[in-house]
Amino acid sequence: MLYIKIHELHKRKFKIAQIAKELKISRPTVYKYLGMTFEEAKTYTEQPLGKKKKLDLYKDWILAWLEEYPHLSSAQIYDWLLERYPDLLVGESTMRAYVKDIREVYQIEKEVTVRQYEAVPEQPMGKQLQVDWGITRQKTTDNKEIKLYFIAFVLAHSRQKYTEWQTHPFTTRDAIRCHENAFQFYGGRTEEIVYDQDNLIAVSENAGQLLLTTEFQSYVNERKFNVYLCRRADPESKGMIENVVKYVKGNFSDSRVFSDIEDWNERARQWLVRTGNHKVHQTTKKRPAEVFLLEKQHLQPVSSLLSYESTNNQSITRSVSKDNTIRYKSNRYSVPLGTYQTMSENLVWIEVKDEDYQTLVIRREAKGDVIAEHMISLEKGKLIQNRHHTRDRSKGVEEFKQHLISYFEDQIQATTYLDEISQRYPRYRRDQFVIINKIIQRYPALIDTVLTKCLTEKLYNANDFRDIAHHLDTLRDGPNEEVQSLHTILPKHSHIKASTRSLNAYTSILGGRS
Incomplete structure (x- = not known):
């Protein structure tokens, strides 16, 4: 064409x-x-x-x-x-x-939307961080549509970016939590943070005298950074973060399929490493990740927790991941299995016990019972896990086996059978015992017969044990029904006797010889 x-x-x-x-x-x-x-x-x-x-x-x-x-860019x-x-x-x-x-x-034409931005002076290292929010609509794996919300951060000097996503609109507490995660990601904070006039942050400019929301003002007082609030209809004053939001929407989220929020955030982090902070910036002509190594040294250190929250009888919150862990200072700490719930907010309250920052205390509620305690690791990228937070091991496999043996009359045969299963399926012996336990509970009268049959036929597998039990149960029910039907018919016609013929009569009828 x-x-x-x-x-x-x-x-x-x-x-x-x-x-x-x-x-x-x-x-x-x-x-x-x-x-x-x-x-x-x-x-x-x-x-x-x-x-x-x-x-x-x-x-x-x-x-x-x-x-x-058709709108996709080559990048x-x-x-x-x-x-x-x-x-x-x-x-x-x-x-x-x-x-x-x-x-x-x-002949695949690309539609290009041009937006003009005013050039702003380059900021010195550690001076400014810009923040903004965005919303996208994504297709899900079941071909539905979901609305996702994200917050984006960018260091004005190095252009190092950070993003965090969630499935519900941001609250002020969500914004504070994401700020804390961003500070942990960057390893510190800047002198100044630039925002749009968002109702999560500010109530009014008040002719230059900023009126921030009560919760965010407490946070600013604690972290001691300066707030720069952009004027309305003046996106150029925070053009860097405007571009980042556009970049996140256009390069990462556009046409990407959503499965769950944990997977989405993990893919976003991988995208930052692979593309967002790795590609050469068109303005600076440098890779943000490389420049950030220098700017990181100029950031102001931040304490691990917020003192104002503890004095206000509150604890800082953390999100529970689907693997039942929380993130704290670049490490993951386990919580009890089942803490994460699919249809829940999945927030826990944490605090540091003792002034030496030695113990991390985790609670379901701000003043609730402690669900986990961990010694704080000074390393990074580690999983600190309490073995009791995994599946319940209070009843060991051996104890479980002895419990099953007690149900059988011939416990010596039962021990031999279950020991053989343990040797053949060492990794799956618990799963094998669970199947046998279900059969014991369902067919208690048949288990000794099933055991004898399995030992005779050398069928050392819980699935065979289950199938034989099902088969014997079917045979037990079938004849009873036939006997029942015969008993209901015979009393009525029991006096009738069928006539019989000699063999010669049948031979004559068939044309044969006697």
Whole structure:
């Protein structure tokens, strides 16, 4: 079709530049197709990018994404490829050229929205952090739609980014929790934090005298950073975070499928490492992650917990992950199995016991009972787990086995049978015993017969034990029904006797000889 359109416009005396503008392709592409016959163009489109290139292996992916989402940028496509093929080594300029060629050949036009920003002076290291919120709509794995909310942070000097997502609108407490997580991520705070006029943060500008919400004002007093509130309709004063929000929406979340919030946040963190903070920034021409290593040294240290919250009879909260852990100072600490609930807010209250910051205390409620205590680790990236927070091991496997043996009349045979199962299935012996226990509870009168049958046939498997029990139970029920039906019929006709014939009579009837 591209070949036909180019030749039609050329016959109508369009100039090369006019054809390129009309069809939104480059002038070299126009020259190339004008110099081809139809058959040559057909052959070329079967291998549209000329000589074989490294990205040809991923052409089907790229073309499918562009056809379904024409607005995708080459940078986002590059990130999606890296997500599926982490070992892919190709330059960004190569990716841009390849995507551009595919757009031209397949006539996939990209809609571009241009927004103007006013340039702002570069900020010194450790001076400013910008914060903003965003909302997206995502397709879910069951083909529904969900609204997601996120908060984004960016250091004004290094452009190091941090994001956090949740499925419900942000409250002031959510905002404070995310600030704390961001400070832990950065390893400190800046002198100044820039915000939009959001009702979570501020009540009014009051002609330059800021009126913050009570809860957030207490937080600012504790952390001692300066608040810079942008004027209304003045996005340029925080253009960096505006771009970050747009970047998160356009590169990470756009067209990505949502399964659950834990997985989504984990993928967002991976995206920050892989793309968000790794790619060279177009303004600074440096990688944010590399510049951040220098800026980190200029950040103000923050204490691990908020003293104002403890004095107000409150504790700082942490979210419980689906693996029943919480994050604290770059480590994960376990809570009892079952603390995480699917349809719950999954928040716990934590505090540090003793002035030496030695023990982390975790509660369900601010003044509730303690559900976990851990010695605080000075390392990073560690899982600190209490073995009692895993599945209940109060009843050991051996004790469970002895409990099962007690149900059988011949306990020696039962011991032999269960010991053999333990040897054959050492990793699954508990699961095997659970199946046998269910059969014992359901068919207590049959278990000795089943045991004898299994030992005779050498069937050392709980599933065989279960199947034989089911079979014997079926046989036990079947004959009883037949006997019952015979007893109901026989008393009524028991006086009737059927007549009999000799064998010679049957032979005569069949035409045989006696």
